Amino acid sequence: MERFQRPQIIRPPSESRSYFLPLTSGCSNNTCAFCSYYGSKLRLRELADIKSEIDALALYKDKSVYLPGRPDVICEIARNWDGKRIFLQDGDALVYPLEKLVPALEYISEKLPYVERIAAYATCQDILRIVPEDLRRLKELKLAILYIGLESGDDEILQKIGKGVDSRQMVQAAVRVKAAGIKTSVTVILGLGGTGGSERHVIETSAVLNRMDPDFAGALTLIMVPGTPFYQAWKSGSFVPISAFQSLRELLALIKYSDFSNCLFSSMHASNYFAVRGTLPQDKTNMTRKLEEMIRRQDPSSLRPEFLRGL
Numbered sequence: 001m002e003r004f005q006r007p008q009i010i011r012p013p014s015e016s017r018s019y020f021l022p023l024t025s026g027c028s029n030n031t032c033a034f035c036s037y038y039g040s041k042l043r044l045r046e047l048a049d050i051k052s053e054i055d056a057l058a059l060y061k062d063k064s065v066y067l068p069g070r071p072d073v074i075c076e077i078a079r080n081w082d083g084k085r086i087f088l089q090d091g092d093a094l095v096y097p098l099e100k101l102v103p104a105l106e107y108i109s110e111k112l113p114y115v116e117r118i119a120a121y122a123t124c125q126d127i128l129r130i131v132p133e134d135l136r137r138l139k140e141l142k143l144a145i146l147y148i149g150l151e152s153g154d155d156e157i158l159q160k161i162g163k164g165v166d167s168r169q170m171v172q173a174a175v176r177v178k179a180a181g182i183k184t185s186v187t188v189i190l191g192l193g194g195t196g197g198s199e200r201h202v203i204e205t206s207a208v209l210n211r212m213d214p215d216f217a218g219a220l221t222l223i224m225v226p227g228t229p230f231y232q233a234w235k236s237g238s239f240v241p242i243s244a245f246q247s248l249r250e251l252l253a254l255i256k257y258s259d260f261s262n263c264l265f266s267s268m269h270a271s272n273y274f275a276v277r278g279t280l281p282q283d284k285t286n287m288t289r290k291l292e293e294m295i296r297r298q299d300p301s302s303l304r305p306e307f308l309r310g311l
């Protein structure tokens with residue numbers, strides 16, 4: 001059998017101090033035309049292998065013992081770990097079969113009882129495959145937050161990018177996660193509609209995001225990843241990306257049209273040209289004022305330089 005290769009760490013900004021525990025590598029929905037996981041092959045890790053990493057982590061954390069023969073990366077991640085959070089890799093770790101996911105989480109609770117919160121990326125397909133009762137079981141096992149990529153609320157764009165679900169299913173998945181008591185963090189991508197589809201993208205995205213009513217929402221800005229269909233479309237001229245200041249206009253509209261119960265909204269991700277952060281609805285006026293001022297001044301030096309943008 002092919003040996004499981006530990007994936008690169010791709011994580012939400014808020015998981016910087018987590019321990020990164022791979023359950024899978026790649027993504028089960030590897031068709032998203034803008035994503036670095038495009039065309040990746042999903043691989044599932046053996047449960048025994050996962051348990052043995054948890055054992056090694058517990059030994060390191062509790063007794064400062066690190067057994068030789070282990071990959072150095074485990075020790076490096078453990079050194080930066082806050083001891084409380086675990087982030088399950090990879091692109092949609094929730095695809096890991098439930099009959100193995102439950103024992104993996106039980107094992108974390110048994111060996112690392114001080115872990116307070118487990119997080120993962122999840123596709124809506126993964127979420128809708130899990131019945132509400134099982135989601136509640138995962139919540140009891142400390143699965144506390146799921147990161148969901150809405151990307152766009154425009155069904156045409158969702159279809160075009162190969163997301164595999166429509167906006168109705170996005171809302172359904174978010175509602176199911178929240179009903180299980182698990183927090184939702186939803187990302188959208190500024191610029192995904194290009195210049196022609198910008199207005200529609202932002203209006204539809206805002207409407208769907210409001211219906212998902214997440215606990216956290218993050219805006220990213222489209223980055224052209226070599227090897228993806230979006231990159232090719234950009235190179236051939238069939239996709240025209242929006243400008244940096246247009247991305248700020250999209251961001252402003254998302255905040256202006258937002259209608260959340262209580263959501264920490266941020267554009268702190270490294271792909272963005274400008275970072276704003278605040279709790280909506282309370283901070284709406286402050287956040288919109290800041291963006292309006294930026295758009296009015298049109299000063300490129302106040303934007304994150306292109307070379308510092310990243311995923």
Ligand code: SF4
Nearest residue numbers: 027030032035037091
């Ligand atoms: S955007 Fe998400 S679902 Fe789509 S390929 Fe990337 S990781 Fe997978």
